[in-house]
Structure formats: structure tokens, C-alpha cells
Amino acid sequence: RLGAGGVGDVQLARQPALHRDVALKLLKSSGEEHESRLLLREAVVMGYLEHPNIVPIHVVGQNEQGELVVAMKRVEGQTFADWIDGGALDRLDKALEVVMEVCNALAFAHQKGVVHLDIKPTNIMIGRFGEVYLLDWGTAVAFSDAVPEELPRPMNDGRVRGTPAYMAPEMVIGAPPLPQTDVFLLGGLLHAVVTGRGPHRGGTAYDVLKAAYECAPLVVPDGTPPGLGAIMSRALSREPGDRFASAAQLRDAISDFSRSRAATAVLASARGRAAELLAAMHQHKPPHEVYRALGGARELMTEAANLAPDSSPAHAELQDLLTEVIRWELDRGNGAGAERLITELPTPSPELAR
Numbered sequence: 239r240l241g242a243g244g245v246g247d248v249q250l251a252r253q254p255a256l257h258r259d260v261a262l263k264l265l266k267s268s269g270e271e272h273e274s275r276l277l278l279r280e281a282v283v284m285g286y287l288e289h290p291n292i293v294p295i296h297v298v299g300q301n302e303q304g305e306l307v308v309a310m311k312r313v314e315g316q317t318f319a320d321w322i323d324g325g326a327l328d329r330l331d332k333a334l335e336v337v338m339e340v341c342n343a344l345a346f347a348h349q350k351g352v353v354h355l356d357i358k359p360t361n362i363m364i365g366r367f368g369e370v371y372l373l374d375w376g377t378a379v380a381f382s383d384a385v386p387e388e389l390p391r392p393m394n395d396g397r398v399r400g401t402p403a404y405m406a407p408e409m410v411i412g413a414p415p416l417p418q419t420d421v422f423l424l425g426g427l428l429h430a431v432v433t434g435r436g437p438h439r440g441g442t443a444y445d446v447l448k449a450a451y452e453c454a455p456l457v458v459p460d461g462t463p464p465g466l467g468a469i470m471s472r473a474l475s476r477e478p479g480d481r482f483a484s485a486a487q488l489r490d491a492i493s494d495f496s497r498s499r500a501a502t503a504v505l506a507s508a509r510g511r512a513a514e515l516l517a518a519m520h521q522h523k524p525p526h527e528v529y530r531a532l533g534g535a536r537e538l539m540t541e542a543a544n545l546a547p548d549s550s551p552a553h554a555e556l557q558d559l560l561t562e563v564i565r566w567e568l569d570r571g572n573g574a575g576a577e578r579l580i581t582e583l584p585t586p587s588p589e590l591a592r
Contacts, residue, residue, distance in 0.1 A: 240312075242266070246277050251309065253296070260296060261312040264305055274306045279390040280376040281308040286389060287350060291343035293363075293371050314366050319359035324434035327461055333431045334496050336362065339370035341424060341489035348417040348485060351382030352389065355415055357423035358404050359430050381415055402446040403436030407476050410451040418478035421488055425473025425481070428466070428492075433459050437474055465495045494546075501546035508538035508552065512559050519566045532563055557583055564590065 240248045240261055251262040263281075265273050278298070285295045296309040318336060326333040340362060344354060355377040363371045377399045380389045392414060393399075400409050406422035409415070429437045437456065440446035453476040458467035469491050475481045482488040515531035517523075535556070542552035560582055567576035580586050 246273075246308075250312065253309070259312045260309045261293075263308040263310065264301065276376055277306055277308060280374075280378070282388060283352060283375045283378045283390065284310070286386070287343075287347050287352060287375070289343055289346045291339050291370055291372055292347075292375075293373065313363050313369075313371055315364045315369075317360050318362035318364060319430075321364055322359060322431055322434060326431050330431070330463070330466075331496060331499070334492055336364060336370050337424065337427055337431065338489050338492055340372050340427065341485045341492070343372040344417075344420050344424070344485035345489065347378070348420070351380050351385035352378050353381050353415045353417060353420050354378050355409065355419065355423070356400050356404075357420060357427055358401050358436065359427065362427075379415060381417070398447065401436070402443060402450055403438050405438065405447070405450040406478075407451050407453045408478065410447055416478055417484055418481045421473055421481045421483075421485060422475075422478075424485060424488055425470055428470045428473065429456075429459075432462050432466070432470070463495075463499065465498060469495060498546045498550070501542045501550045501552065504538055504545065505542040505550060505552050505555075508535050508542055509555070511535035511538060512555070515559065516562065519562070528563070528566070532559070535559060561586070561590065 240250055242248065246263045247266050249262045249264070251260050252258075253260050263277065265277060281295055281298050284292060285298075288294065293313060294311050296311070298306070298308050301307050321336075322329075322333060340357065344357070347354060354372065354375060356374055357372070361372065361374040363373055365371070378390070379392045381392075398405075398410060398412070404423050404426035406419045408419060426437050429435070438446050438449040438453075440449050453474070455476075456471045456474050458471065462470070469488070472491075473481055473488055482491065511531055511534040515528060515535055518528045518531055536559075539552040539556040539559070542550050543556070560579055564576045564579045564583075564586075567573070567579065580591065583590075
């Protein structure tokens with residue numbers, strides 16, 4: 239037995255013809271027709287959505303007892319819930335990579351006209367080699383009439399589906415789901431990365447559902463990097479129209495934040511090398527030591543500028559640093575060295591050029 243879902247158990251099985259292990263999902267209790275339908279609808283959705291971040295279905299059939307079984311790829315690893323274990327600010331970069339992979343799966347699903355509706359850390363698996371899978375498509379439905387009629391549609395039976403701690407407000411009242419509903423759940427996933435839990439809390443299930451419906455503006459948790467807090471707040475907006483328009487747009491916002499964060503770290507290292515360079519010049523160190531420090535600072539500042547071309551101050555700081563070295567060369571009478579360096583300045587001041 240590998241695990242369990244809402245209606246099914248997952249067992250380890252062997253496919254002899256291909257010499258591989260597979261995961262076999264079957265009902266917890268036999269003879270329940272509506273549970274068979276739920277298991278079959280999940281398999282149909284997963285078969286319809288062939289994507290690297292969605293577990294592939296191998297076959298749907300029956301076992302010796304005539305019970306429905308679904309054979310799928312076996313994924314070895316741990317859930318994202320176990321991985322973040324109370325919050326992952328100390329491993330934020332890796333955690334955001336996982337969230338972006340989930341965004342990729344949802345961007346594909348939305349393009350195919352399907353929403354997931356139960357995105358949470360326990361429904362994400364990280365494989366042994368870093369592969370990321372979005373699991374448990376049992377609540378997924380089509381939101382577009384263009385989707386083949388075999389795919390499940392929303393069930394207007396008054397039942398609330400999903401996980402209350404992560405729910406979008408419209409899910410509580412059974413409003414038609416949209417891609418922006420999944421965007422809200424992705425915002426909840428980011429909240430779990432920062433805090434280890436979903437955005438809604440309460441003493442009872444009713445209290446949690448009430449909090450989900452009211453959806454008060456997010457109080458950004460302490461320790462959240464400012465840029466990430468803004469992304470979370472927008473994704474967790476009460477009104478769907480105030481959220482990111484798509485999972486792809488949210489993914490791009492996270493990617494921009496990650497690059498800016500990386501650029502800031504690289505720039506900090508570059509400033510350390512720049513300080514070494516200025517000290518070498520002021521202490522009249524040999525030229526080779528000055529140029530060694532300049533080479534390190536130049537490389538790091540260029541990397542920082544490339545990581546965040548629209549926001550990093552690295553390019554301007556590199557120009558200022560080169561100007562300092564040019565003046566140092568002029569002060570020591572090395573006009574040829576100054577002339578070589580000034581070609582790296584796109585718009586040197588007329589006084590310096592002269």
C-alpha cells in the first residue's frame with residue numbers, strides 16, 4: 239500500500255511485460271457505484287491532460303473481482319507538505335521552483351479547459367530526482383464547453399468540494415469555477431511555503447469555511463520578502479478579477495521575483511569585490527591586484543544585471559566603478575590603460591573623455 243486518496247487506495251503493482259513497477263489505484267470499498275464514477279472521472283481527466291507535471295495514466299481496467307482499477311506511473315519521493323514542513327523560507331528558492339512547476343501544470347490544464355480546484359501541499363509530489371507532479375484530479379472539472387463531453391462538468395448538487403483552508407471564496411457558494419479560482423489556490427500554496435499552512439483558519443470547519451468566504455485582505459506574514467508578499471496578496475484577492483489573470487501570469491511574476499532576488503544576492507557579492515578594488519587603489523597596491531579585483535566585480539555585476547535587467551542597479555554601479563579605475567589610471571600617468579577602459583562606458587562624461 240503506497241497511500242490513499244478520497245475514495246481510493248494506491249497500491250504498488252508490477253507490470254511484467256515492461257518490467258516496471260506501477261501505482262494501482264482502486265476503490266477503498268467495493269460496490270459503491272458513485273465512488274467508481276469518481277475514480278473513473280479522475281482517470282479520464284489525467285488521461286486527457288498529458289503533461290510532464292501530471293502523473294501519466296497507463297491503463298484503466300478491472301481486477302479479478304471486477305472492480306475498477308487505474309494503473310499509473312509510480313512516483314517515489316515525498317509530498318510538498320512534508321518537504322516544506324511548517325514553512326520553507328529557509329529554502330525559498332527551491333520552494334518557488336516547485337510552485338512554478340505546479341503553475342506550468344495548471345497553465346496547460348487551463349489551456350485544455352480544465353480547472354483542478356484542490357491545490358495544496360499534500361497534493362504535490364516531489365520525486366527522487368526533483369520532478370514535480372500535481373496529484374489528485376478528483377475534483378477537477380471542465381470550465382469550457384469546448385472540452386470533450388466525456389470530461390466531468392461542475393456538479394450543482396449543493397456540496398462544497400475542496401479543502402476549506404485553501405478555498406477561494408467562490409468555491410464556498412458553489413459559483414462556476416474559473417482559472418482564477420486555481421490562481422487563488424496557488425496563492426494559498428505560496429502562503430503555505432511561507433507559513434506552513436493555508437490562508438484560512440478557524441476553530442471549526444464552519445469557521446474555516448466562513449473565513450474562506452469572507453476572505454479578508456491578506457496580512458502578509460512576518461519574514462515574507464516584500465516582492466513575494468505583493469504576489470501573494472494579489473493571488474489571494476477576494477474578487478477573481480483582481481487576481482492574476484492566469485497561472486502562467488502568476489508563474490511569470492514568481493520568476494521575475496526569483497531573478498530579482500538572485501540579482502540582489504549576486505550584487506551584494508559584487509559590492510564586496512568593488513570595496514576590495516577601491517581599497518587596492520587607495521592603498522597603492524600593484525596594478526595586477528587592482529585588475530584582479532576589477533575582473534571579479536565586473537563579472538558579478540554583469541551577472542546581476544543580466545538576472546534582472548529592468549530593476550538591478552548593477553549596470554550603473556559598474557559604470558561608476560570603471561570611472562574610478564579610469565581616474566586611477568590617469569592619476570598614475572597610464573593614459574593607454576585609461577583609454578582601453580573608457581570604451582566600456584557607453585556614455586562617458588565629456589570631461590573624462592577629454
